[in-house]
Amino acid sequence: MSISILLRIDEYLKLATAHGHLTYEAQALAAGLGVGTIHRVRNGGPAGPSTVAAICSTYGVEFSDVFVLGSAAAKPVKAAA
Template sequence: MSIHLRTVAFAELAALHGHHTFEQQAAATGLGIGTIHRLRNGGPASSTSVAAICGTYGVEFADLFVISATAPAPAVAA
């Protein structure tokens, strides 16, 4: 079991805050660009990453994350 970012929901929420690039999202959350890249590409999320993202955007865990047995396929935001 692992935690994964709901990539489309995250991209939409970040964009609403003017954070369109990995660099802007990393600066806003305090996470590294590599971490944002990994999460946006379906990699597992740590508790630190979850807390940073939820805290930055003022959302609940279920708004942006899912617990799954396998990694979801990366989604591309329209």
């Protein structure tokens, strides 16, 4: 099992909402990230170092305020038709 950096979703959403960033698009624009990146981390996917840095910098928080080390749930891969 590998360890990943995971978003503390509830805490992140409180921060984003407090800053008026209500949508995936607004959150991505504020942090300078792609919408797909925000979507992935908000849905339990792993965050990379640049994503962590962007979110922490955007909201002026420490790593542990919005991230945790854990294992991302493996999602089944669809078989090719």
